[in-house]
Amino acid sequence: MLKWLGVNKKKQKEDEIFDSVRSGLQSMYKQRLLPLERDFKANQFYAPLLTDGDFASKPMVMLLGQYSTGKTTFIKHFLEREYPGLRIGPEPTTDRFIAVMDGAHDQVIPGNAAVVDPTKAFSQLSNFGNNFLARFEVSVMPSPALKGITLIDTPGVLSGNKQTSRGYDFEGVIKWFGDQSDLILLIFDAHKLDISDEFRRCIQALRGNDTKIRILLNKADMVNTQQLMRVYGALMWSLGKVIPTPEVARVYIGSFWDQPLQNDENRKLFEAEANDLYTDIQLLPRNAAVRKLNDFIKRARLAKTHCYLLSYLRKQMPSVFGKQQKQKQLIQNLDGVYRALAQEHSLPLGDFPPIQLVQDKLAQFDFSKLPKLDHKRIELLDEMLSHQIPNLMKLIPAEERQTEEALPE
Amino acid sequence: MLKWLGVNKKKQKEDEIFDSVRSGLQSMYKQRLLPLERDFKANQFYAPLLTDGDFASKPMVMLLGQYSTGKTTFIKHFLEREYPGLRIGPEPTTDRFIAVMDGAHDQVIPGNAAVVDPTKAFSQLSNFGNNFLARFEVSVMPSPALKGITLIDTPGVLSGNKQTSRGYDFEGVIKWFGDQSDLILLIFDAHKLDISDEFRRCIQALRGNDTKIRILLNKADMVNTQQLMRVYGALMWSLGKVIPTPEVARVYIGSFWDQPLQNDENRKLFEAEANDLYTDIQLLPRNAAVRKLNDFIKRARLAKTHCYLLSYLRKQMPSVFGKQQKQKQLIQNLDGVYRALAQEHSLPLGDFPPIQLVQDKLAQFDFSKLPKLDHKRIELLDEMLSHQIPNLMKLIPAEERQTEEALPE
Numbered sequence A, B: 001m002l003k004w005l006g007v008n009k010k011k012q013k014e015d016e017i018f019d020s021v022r023s024g025l026q027s028m029y030k031q032r033l034l035p036l037e038r039d040f041k042a043n044q045f046y047a048p049l050l051t052d053g054d055f056a057s058k059p060m061v062m063l064l065g066q067y068s069t070g071k072t073t074f075i076k077h078f079l080e081r082e083y084p085g086l087r088i089g090p091e092p093t094t095d096r097f098i099a100v101m102d103g104a105h106d107q108v109i110p111g112n113a114a115v116v117d118p119t120k121a122f123s124q125l126s127n128f129g130n131n132f133l134a135r136f137e138v139s140v141m142p143s144p145a146l147k148g149i150t151l152i153d154t155p156g157v158l159s160g161n162k163q164t165s166r167g168y169d170f171e172g173v174i175k176w177f178g179d180q181s182d183l184i185l186l187i188f189d190a191h192k193l194d195i196s197d198e199f200r201r202c203i204q205a206l207r208g209n210d211t212k213i214r215i216l217l218n219k220a221d222m223v224n225t226q227q228l229m230r231v232y233g234a235l236m237w238s239l240g241k242v243i244p245t246p247e248v249a250r251v252y253i254g255s256f257w258d259q260p261l262q263n264d265e266n267r268k269l270f271e272a273e274a275n276d277l278y279t280d281i282q283l284l285p286r287n288a289a290v291r292k293l294n295d296f297i298k299r300a301r302l303a304k305t306h307c308y309l310l311s312y313l314r315k316q317m318p319s320v321f322g323k324q325q326k327q328k329q330l331i332q333n334l335d336g337v338y339r340a341l342a343q344e345h346s347l348p349l350g351d352f353p354p355i356q357l358v359q360d361k362l363a364q365f366d367f368s369k370l371p372k373l374d375h376k377r378i379e380l381l382d383e384m385l386s387h388q389i390p391n392l393m394k395l396i397p398a399e400e401r402q403t404e405e406a407l408p409e
């Protein structure tokens, strides 16, 4: 896969775009958004404050599948070398979650060390406990293929009821990585199709991330064409029952390693499919940049209404007596408050947070302790939304399918 | 498709097997089973009494699909000629249900006439009313391909919300034909995949007949291989959601008419798929014979327990007073009655009808009016089960996949 990366200037540009957007957002966040979010306790209402680690992370691609479907082999093929700590074999081999990332030299960072590293986005993983951290590591290596993305190798799901307890919340971990990922590759073995109950539960744990899911039907050269059709049909039939969306997940059919095809009747198809997959992965940084921008704008607009809302509530509070009574009254009439504020500051009602959520949070919140809202700070936020962000956006050229450049060799 | 039928002696033998089993069952039924069922009112408890029409029917194959997917063209290709009344076109053309059957000469029998013909199995269709009967006909023609089966062509399902009311219970009719059929072919157009809401409802109306369903992905040569994969995947994804069984319906991929392939990359696959389909259709009479035998045995064993049961209940009744009281008591204790009878006559408990159903029916049944059970008649039934039926069964040779003989040309 690196063969075409080498000559591919565009790929490099894509990675740079992502990097510029990422660092641009990071400095805007620190200067204009974070201070407001912190002072008005937005993190007590919505998402946690963002750390450097959150900005450090590259788009992630998680590989998921039953054991021995070829997840680790795919990564080796994709990188054109083994990552530090890699193990491949016909029995269940990979026994941990491994984040494969770009870095200056080969290194394996154990889980406990990885989650305290502020330049990496794994700190939340410490919530899964020591049993999990013993089964997590970061594998660092220099690779052009990792300039724009991070790969997550995972332990194979066992078949049938063979499952022994893993000692940690496997589906929870899958869900966490799924939430962070930009692409989730479910890998199946055409030669030995199997969707165990645990794997079904893993897929269900990915609910909400359905649009990130892609299917990889691997080892497709190991069966004849009619058998391949039966397996492929059976796979889609079953997945359609597990994944609730009417939109069909994209499937890439082929054999994703560096060995010659066993049955090459479908060589043309496999090559076209691999080409599509690599192109889609190549476009990830750009798409991730667009998504990050989008999320950032949503976050900034929410923060703005939040500040107006809380500073308004604060102003309404009596200075001495009847605080509790007044607070109760304000919370009950939040609906009216929203409409008044929307009109006063020309805010779209759609930017306001869900009433129910805010009511619940406010009930245990003392808003007399908040600072005054400095309107200068809101102006700076507005300026960011109307100028800085559009400038960042200009860095991302309109999408064009880069089929020519992406062709292998 | 007839090309290989012509040289195929085995096909002829298959059809003869079905015919012998059919007529054998018919005469056994009339002589030994029907009189018992009639005298002990089995039809008031379970299925209706069988008529000559029920025995006359050949295995049926129903074709179902959106309009213009190629249902009528498939039939023409299969028969290697047009059936009387056939219409093919790119707009919705077939506007009625057409049973295409073997006969001495070409003839179209309108619906109203067809349902009163006792030699045909369509009498129950009169329940769907005149609006339907105006949209039903039987098309008769001499054809070796129809010696063993009857084909049901159907009006194409319209897409989207274009549905105008048909004036009769379309899904009800589909369900009826589905119940009678031995094979249900759902035809899809690879070039224009569409599963409208009405078609979804039709598929749902086939619930209970899921194992009869096969999928035909037609016009597969009109798209390139990658597109075909996407369409096929999307089809299975959607069908998996509509058809509740975990078993995957068999799909036959190809172009089922006599024109040359537009894109022949997958010629080998299409030929193998067509071959499988024709072989499966060819095996229908044999499988239908096995099924009919099986149903018949079940029916006979049920009739036997039924007669024992009702004659026992009759004997328990007081001759003059307290009839109602006694009847109630017997019904309540049916469980005990089952066990007593099972022991006395060495009947397997599994042969007895569901208690709840029998209790419901008995509540409005006057069993003092039943005849005495003549044990000679049960002996004749036993003799039928232990000798006549095994003899019929010997007519059906063990199944062997007839791939060689079935190859086209």
Ligand SMILES: Nc1ncnc2c1ncn2[C@@H]1O[C@H](COP(=O)(O)OP(=O)(O)OP(=O)(O)O)[C@@H](O)[C@H]1O
Pocket: A065, A066, A067, A068, A069, A070, A071, A072, A073, A074, A087, A088, A089, A090, A091, A092, A093, A094, A095, A154, A155, A156, A157, A218, A219, A222, A255, A256, A257
């Ligand atoms: N495309 C392929 N075609 C045929 N065999 C393959 C292919 N890819 C991998 N294999 C073989 O399948 C086996 C399992 O490979 P690998 O260890 O990469 O799978 P895995 O999904 O990472 O398994 P685990 O879940 O146990 O880590 C190995 O023997 C490997 O050589």
Ligand SMILES: Nc1ncnc2c1ncn2[C@@H]1O[C@H](COP(=O)(O)OP(=O)(O)OP(=O)(O)O)[C@@H](O)[C@H]1O
Pocket: B065, B066, B067, B068, B069, B070, B071, B072, B073, B074, B087, B088, B089, B090, B091, B092, B093, B094, B095, B154, B155, B156, B157, B218, B219, B222, B255, B256, B257
């Ligand atoms: N295998 C095929 N490949 C390409 N075109 C086909 C194929 N089979 C049929 N067609 C074309 O598709 C159109 C519809 O065919 P046909 O009338 O047989 O469909 P139908 O399913 O019976 O439609 P309706 O539901 O309206 O009766 C016709 O123009 C026919 O020539």
Ligand SMILES: [Mg+2]
Pocket: A071, A072, A073, A087, A088, A093, A094, A153, A154, A156
């Ligand atoms: Mg592995």
Ligand SMILES: [Mg+2]
Pocket: B071, B072, B073, B087, B088, B093, B094, B153, B154, B156
């Ligand atoms: Mg038609």
